[in-house]
Amino acid sequence: MTATGLSIAAEVSGEDPRTLQQQVLAGLRRRILLGRIEPGQALTIRGLAAELGVSAQPVREALRQLVAERALELMDNRRVRIPPMTIERFDDLIAARIVLEAEAAARAMPYVTDEIIARMEAEDAVIDEAERARDYDRWIGANFAFHAVLYGAVPQSAFLPLIESLWLQVGPFLRRAIRTISGHYTVDRHSEALAALRRRDTMALRIAIEADIRDGIAHIGSTLIRSEALGEISGGVHGPSTTSR
Amino acid sequence: MTATGLSIAAEVSGEDPRTLQQQVLAGLRRRILLGRIEPGQALTIRGLAAELGVSAQPVREALRQLVAERALELMDNRRVRIPPMTIERFDDLIAARIVLEAEAAARAMPYVTDEIIARMEAEDAVIDEAERARDYDRWIGANFAFHAVLYGAVPQSAFLPLIESLWLQVGPFLRRAIRTISGHYTVDRHSEALAALRRRDTMALRIAIEADIRDGIAHIGSTLIRSEALGEISGGVHGPSTTSR
DNA sequence: CCTGCAAAAATGTGATCACATGGCGGCATG
DNA sequence: CATGCCGCCATGTGATCACATTTTTGCAGG
Numbered sequence: 424m425t426a427t428g429l430s431i432a433a434e435v436s437g438e439d440p441r442t443l444q445q446q447v448l449a450g451l452r453r454r455i456l457l458g459r460i461e462p463g464q465a466l467t468i469r470g471l472a473a474e475l476g477v478s479a480q481p482v483r484e485a486l487r488q489l490v491a492e493r494a495l496e497l498m499d500n501r502r503v504r505i506p507p508m509t510i511e512r513f514d515d516l517i518a519a520r521i522v523l524e525a526e527a528a529a530r531a532m533p534y535v536t537d538e539i540i541a542r543m544e545a546e547d548a549v550i551d552e553a554e555r556a557r558d559y560d561r562w563i564g565a566n567f568a569f570h571a572v573l574y575g576a577v578p579q580s581a582f583l584p585l586i587e588s589l590w591l592q593v594g595p596f597l598r599r600a601i602r603t604i605s606g607h608y609t610v611d612r613h614s615e616a617l618a619a620l621r622r623r624d625t626m627a628l629r630i631a632i633e634a635d636i637r638d639g640i641a642h643i644g645s646t647l648i649r650s651e652a653l654g655e656i657s658g659g660v661h662g663p664s665t666t667s668r
Numbered sequence: 669m670t671a672t673g674l675s676i677a678a679e680v681s682g683e684d685p686r687t688l689q690q691q692v693l694a695g696l697r698r699r700i701l702l703g704r705i706e707p708g709q710a711l712t713i714r715g716l717a718a719e720l721g722v723s724a725q726p727v728r729e730a731l732r733q734l735v736a737e738r739a740l741e742l743m744d745n746r747r748v749r750i751p752p753m754t755i756e757r758f759d760d761l762i763a764a765r766i767v768l769e770a771e772a773a774a775r776a777m778p779y780v781t782d783e784i785i786a787r788m789e790a791e792d793a794v795i796d797e798a799e800r801a802r803d804y805d806r807w808i809g810a811n812f813a814f815h816a817v818l819y820g821a822v823p824q825s826a827f828l829p830l831i832e833s834l835w836l837q838v839g840p841f842l843r844r845a846i847r848t849i850s851g852h853y854t855v856d857r858h859s860e861a862l863a864a865l866r867r868r869d870t871m872a873l874r875i876a877i878e879a880d881i882r883d884g885i886a887h888i889g890s891t892l893i894r895s896e897a898l899g900e901i902s903g904g905v906h907g908p909s910t911t912s913r
Numbered sequence: 914c915c916t917g918c919a920a921a922a923a924t925g926t927g928a929t930c931a932c933a934t935g936g937c938g939g940c941a942t943g
Numbered sequence: 944c945a946t947g948c949c950g951c952c953a954t955g956t957g958a959t960c961a962c963a964t965t966t967t968t969g970c971a972g973g
Contacts, residue, residue, distance in 0.1 A: 491736035
């Protein structure tokens with residue numbers, strides 16, 4: 424077993440980080456995925472280091488890794504921020520999610536066991552529960568976990584890291600639109616996906632996954648369009664250099 | 669314009685790195701892509717630093733970034749190496765390349781100008797020339813560049829970084845099989861792709877790209893299968909700890 | 914009151930050091 | 944001669960320092 428950088432999949436299956444850098448990375452990744460970091464806001468190494476109570480070294484490497492995953496963007500000023508979102512980029516990200524996740528789901532089918540399905544049902548239950556409790560952090564997390572369990576069924580999948588990169592890019596803008604979503608849309612798609620899994624119906628699974636991504640995103644897209652009137656979403660100009668915290 | 673970290677696309681369009689770390693990263697990325705680093709061989713920070721005549725710091729960050737891009741793998745011993753290849757993983761990588769690159773090509777169509785086509789023709793010419801000269805480095809590089817020019821036609825494409833990650837994962841094993849390839853197979857597919865581009869025929873382009881990837885890979889797959897008799901391709905066990913060089 | 918310049922503070926980058934971990938070989942013991 | 948233990952060496956990790964670049968602040972001149 425190789426050391427993961429504590430990816431989402433690793434978190435789902437429960438691993439503990441051995442290095443400080445991995446803890447910092449996992450923490451930042453989580454914050455980005457859950458939309459807890461303001462897009463456009465500049466992240467400073469020293470600021471984060473002070474906030475987390477570690478030296479600059481682990482933070483530097485974590486930031487570098489997140490830049491490589493496109494969760495963060497290295498500007499020309501050498502400063503790091505969450506990349507601003509545009510309609511074109513958002514459209515690209517969703518298109519990439521759809522082709523990758525649909526294919527990943529189909530390729531996971533041979534590895535799907537009852538245990539995998541059970542774990543997905545568990546995540547789906549968490550989603551329901553979080554929705555009733557208005558716990559958006561948990562809602563988003565479980566939503567990703569639902570998918571991660573499926574794609575992660577394939578032992579050394581090359582798909583999952585790519586998909587996680589896409590999630591990290593979309594994540595910061597999910598939360599901002601999530602409150603405007605009516606609420607019950609994804610559950611149906613998840614049920615569809617689970618039903619397809621039980622029947623081992625690959626084509627139906629593809630359709631359910633694609634629909635899930637599209638549905639969940641339609642509202643957000645319109646939210647983006649509304650915000651678009653103001654130009655780029657957060658960070659058109661170099662954000663204020665407020666030390667993060 | 670944001671600092672790119674000197675990706676393949678950035679190299680194609682010609683940019684100069686401003687930091688040491690970016691130079692190291694670009695150099696390592698190139699060596700990996702061209703298959704100049706032995707799979708399974710452990711890369712040491714100090715070894716690379718000494719080899720490149722820089723301190724450990726830029727090397728550390730470059731390695732971290734390459735780990736994030738899955739070009740390198742962080743083992744439990746905290747050593748870094750090129751991930752061993754298995755048939756399953758190779759199959760995954762090719763499947764991912766096909767769905768991503770076909771989609772990226774289709775989405776690039778609206779942005780295709782005569783200048784883009786001209787640049788692709790130029791890369792294609794380089795491929796021919798390199799093939800006659802038996803210059804495999806140039807051959808592989810131009811081959812990737814051919815695709816990069818196309819996908820890079822889209823301004824802020826989210827696809828290109830994902831695709832580059834896949835190239836980096838496949839690269840180390842391309843060269844090892846390339847000598848066994850008959851030779852003239854891709855040229856036809858590239859001609860097909862160029863013809864489709866001139867006609868602005870998106871569907872034909874998809875087919876050509878997919879065929880290009882499949883054709884170029886079929887022979888390599890069989891090479892892998894032959895090597896598979898020996899177990900994993902390079903690095904089944906932790907590689908020898910020879911300092912790189 | 915606005916503008917532009919210069920000093921000062923903040924930040925990223927590169928280098929180096931101290932320490933913990935892991936790998937390797939030698940050595941003793943059966 | 945084989946095997947297991949112990950110590951040394953190489954390596955990754957974290958911390959810190961020096962320096963160049965960038966950003967902010969303060970002030971003078973219009």
